Amino acid sequence: MITLNVDLNDRSYPIYIGAGLLSHNSPVLQHIPAKRLCIVTNDIIAPLYLTKLKNILTGYLLDEIILPDGEAEKSLANFDKIMSHMLANGHGRDSTLIALGGGVIGDITGFAAACYQRGIHFIQIPTTLLSQVDSSVGGKTAVNHPLGKNMIGAFYQPQAVLIDTHSLKTLPVREFNAGMAEVIKYGILADKDFFSWLEQNRQKIKNNDEETLVEMIARCCQCKADIVAADEKEANIRALLNLGHTFGHAIEAEQGYGAWLHGEAVATGMVLAAKLAVTMNLLEVSDLRRIENLLSYFDLPLNAPADMGFNEFLIHMRRDKKNLAGKLRLIIPTAIGRTEIRDDISEELLKQIL
Amino acid sequence: MITLNVDLNDRSYPIYIGAGLLSHNSPVLQHIPAKRLCIVTNDIIAPLYLTKLKNILTGYLLDEIILPDGEAEKSLANFDKIMSHMLANGHGRDSTLIALGGGVIGDITGFAAACYQRGIHFIQIPTTLLSQVDSSVGGKTAVNHPLGKNMIGAFYQPQAVLIDTHSLKTLPVREFNAGMAEVIKYGILADKDFFSWLEQNRQKIKNNDEETLVEMIARCCQCKADIVAADEKEANIRALLNLGHTFGHAIEAEQGYGAWLHGEAVATGMVLAAKLAVTMNLLEVSDLRRIENLLSYFDLPLNAPADMGFNEFLIHMRRDKKNLAGKLRLIIPTAIGRTEIRDDISEELLKQIL
Numbered sequence: 164m165i166t167l168n169v170d171l172n173d174r175s176y177p178i179y180i181g182a183g184l185l186s187h188n189s190p191v192l193q194h195i196p197a198k199r200l201c202i203v204t205n206d207i208i209a210p211l212y213l214t215k216l217k218n219i220l221t222g223y224l225l226d227e228i229i230l231p232d233g234e235a236e237k238s239l240a241n242f243d244k245i246m247s248h249m250l251a252n253g254h255g256r257d258s259t260l261i262a263l264g265g266g267v268i269g270d271i272t273g274f275a276a277a278c279y280q281r282g283i284h285f286i287q288i289p290t291t292l293l294s295q296v297d298s299s300v301g302g303k304t305a306v307n308h309p310l311g312k313n314m315i316g317a318f319y320q321p322q323a324v325l326i327d328t329h330s331l332k333t334l335p336v337r338e339f340n341a342g343m344a345e346v347i348k349y350g351i352l353a354d355k356d357f358f359s360w361l362e363q364n365r366q367k368i369k370n371n372d373e374e375t376l377v378e379m380i381a382r383c384c385q386c387k388a389d390i391v392a393a394d395e396k397e398a399n400i401r402a403l404l405n406l407g408h409t410f411g412h413a414i415e416a417e418q419g420y421g422a423w424l425h426g427e428a429v430a431t432g433m434v435l436a437a438k439l440a441v442t443m444n445l446l447e448v449s450d451l452r453r454i455e456n457l458l459s460y461f462d463l464p465l466n467a468p469a470d471m472g473f474n475e476f477l478i479h480m481r482r483d484k485k486n487l488a489g490k491l492r493l494i495i496p497t498a499i500g501r502t503e504i505r506d507d508i509s510e511e512l513l514k515q516i517l
Numbered sequence: 518m519i520t521l522n523v524d525l526n527d528r529s530y531p532i533y534i535g536a537g538l539l540s541h542n543s544p545v546l547q548h549i550p551a552k553r554l555c556i557v558t559n560d561i562i563a564p565l566y567l568t569k570l571k572n573i574l575t576g577y578l579l580d581e582i583i584l585p586d587g588e589a590e591k592s593l594a595n596f597d598k599i600m601s602h603m604l605a606n607g608h609g610r611d612s613t614l615i616a617l618g619g620g621v622i623g624d625i626t627g628f629a630a631a632c633y634q635r636g637i638h639f640i641q642i643p644t645t646l647l648s649q650v651d652s653s654v655g656g657k658t659a660v661n662h663p664l665g666k667n668m669i670g671a672f673y674q675p676q677a678v679l680i681d682t683h684s685l686k687t688l689p690v691r692e693f694n695a696g697m698a699e700v701i702k703y704g705i706l707a708d709k710d711f712f713s714w715l716e717q718n719r720q721k722i723k724n725n726d727e728e729t730l731v732e733m734i735a736r737c738c739q740c741k742a743d744i745v746a747a748d749e750k751e752a753n754i755r756a757l758l759n760l761g762h763t764f765g766h767a768i769e770a771e772q773g774y775g776a777w778l779h780g781e782a783v784a785t786g787m788v789l790a791a792k793l794a795v796t797m798n799l800l801e802v803s804d805l806r807r808i809e810n811l812l813s814y815f816d817l818p819l820n821a822p823a824d825m826g827f828n829e830f831l832i833h834m835r836r837d838k839k840n841l842a843g844k845l846r847l848i849i850p851t852a853i854g855r856t857e858i859r860d861d862i863s864e865e866l867l868k869q870i871l
Contacts, residue, residue, distance in 0.1 A: 250662055
């Protein structure tokens with residue numbers, strides 16, 4: 164087991180990463196302050212892991228909320244459903260919410276924990292690769308609004324995160340690969356050694372080699388934890404984590420949430436950002452090729468949907484949270500392991516690559 | 518003008534208190550970071566002060582949301598309405614939300630500011646006595662749930678608070694008096710000199726003497742600011758501010774929100790807490806009489822509703838947020854200017870005074 168510490172002063176918390184952590188004498192138990200617990204999960208994860216989790220939590224007063232699977236469930240209506248369930252079951256301010264599932268479950272449960280009686284304890288057990296390397300670190304919680312993803316939310320840190328790599332065995336290959344897009348993202352944006360390590364270990368990763376997966380996830384979490392510790396509220400460098408996301412969110416919004424997986428949209432978004440950088444003479448073509456090759460190895464899409472051109476992207480990109488005072492901002496890779504926030508991208512340039 | 522500073526490290530903010538601050542070159546303008554603003558108010562306050570406020574804010578891109586008046590509007594549905602309005606009007610993370618109104622408007626607008634794109638700037642202009650001395654200090658924001666008041670919310674601090682005592686001239690007498698219950702509360706719970714000052718100045722207060730009102734409000738805000746600075750998240754002494762509120766919330770819930778004004782319910786709640794203290798030999802009868810007399814002078818109710826006995830109170834009090842591990846906790850005055858949190862109140866004792 165690897166234990167990382169996310170350093171945020173009085174909101175610091177540990178991430179436990181290992182194979183089989185959900186069946187051992189779990190380190191997460193020490194982070195539950197009182198006997199009352201509520202587990203939030205979905206109807207895909209519940210049959211696989213809910214009983215396992217409940218078996219660890221003997222001696223607690225447990226109840227559970229099982230949502231349908233899918234991004235569409237990350238709604239204010241389901242947030243309300245969690246609130247109503249908690250109140251109807253008499254949960255107090257010393258209750259703990261546990262998120263068992265992927266990013267959708269983590270985000271909505273975290274937001275519920277942030278708001279229930281103005282904030283209760285919260286533990287994350289991410290079961291998808293994407294949520295393990297991304298949404299479980301950094302305290303971004305949210306629900307979607309029909310007019311935009313993650314528009315209603317809070318910065319709220321969990322008490323602890325438990326990552327059991329065993330859960331990746333039951334993850335569909337397409338979702339595992341989508342998670343790899345975010346893994347590769349860390350290499351591109353901040354760590355060229357990690358990018359090379361991924362190139363060297365790609366076969367072991369594809370074969371679900373446990374030791375390799377634990378190391379890979381730990382390196383991603385450490386990378387994100389370092390960035391979040393330096394800039395919790397995204398005043399500056401935390402924005403770099405959005406590499407590929409401005410294009411990606413546009414794809415997800417235009418195609419309808421769920422048609423493309425988030426990681427797939429981010430993969431294409433990173434390629435588009437890299438192409439923009441090449442056009443601007445900021446990135447070597449050889450680096451673009453390495454990015455494309457590694458993404459391809461994990462069967463990730465490199466091109467925008469056939470029905471999306473310049474105009475379709477622009478409508479959505481103008482609505483991005485990173486924009487200030489109406490200007491478009493984009494994260495651009497300038498080498499493997501180095502990214503910049505640029506405000507000087509003309510619509511003309513954007514047109515060339517789309 | 519009196520300026521107080523609420524000391525919360527990087528979340529510190531000023532409170533400006535004075536007569537006519539809404540028509541002067543307002544000190545609040547320096548706390549707005551960008552040109553986009555949205556004002557949230559209600560249909561009682563809008564005809565009285567919205568134009569006045571907009572005249573101060575020339576040069577800004579303004580829009581507004583006017584909710585119906587009343588506690589029932591502090592709902593998740595209206596929170597959603599604010600989110601939708603903000604998104605539809607293209608507000609970004611540098612927009613500012615301004616709450617113009619009483620506690621309902623302040624609470625829901627503050628919660629909206631806390632959650633919109635995970636947090637934007639927020640300015641409070643409380644127009645009722647209650648919101649000026651209570652909800653504008655301390656960062657408690659929330660909406661109600663059908664199963665309980667303020668059950669969905671966040672701790673979120675404004676950039677600044679502007680209190681213009683002129684707004685009290687248009688406040689109905691019954692609401693002014695309800696606000697006086699919270700004013701008197703500060704005297705009972707923490708400041709016996711202030712309680713005496715209120716006894717001496719009660720006629721000036723009733724006559725709306727401006728200088729007296731500015732001093733009174735400033736003393737209340739300072740008292741609350743000191744307590745909040747010592748305990749922002751209500752881990753301990755902040756709970757003392759709930760004097761009278763456990764009984765009060767039970768009255769409001771049982772009678773239906775709005776039948777009794779919040780301050781009226783708190784007035785009765787404080788008398789019940791004081792009676793409990795007398796029964797336990799913790800408070801002199803003469804202090805109970807002084808409390809009753811001062812509340813009476815402002816026409817506040819001293820007795821529980823005729824249709825509420827022990828059982829009706831108990832159902833609601835068991836659901837209180839202060840309760841830990843199922844035990845009832847109550848705030849009890851032990852003298853004018855001194856209160857304690859007690860866990861040792863038996864249901865038998867409660868029965869004697871109800």
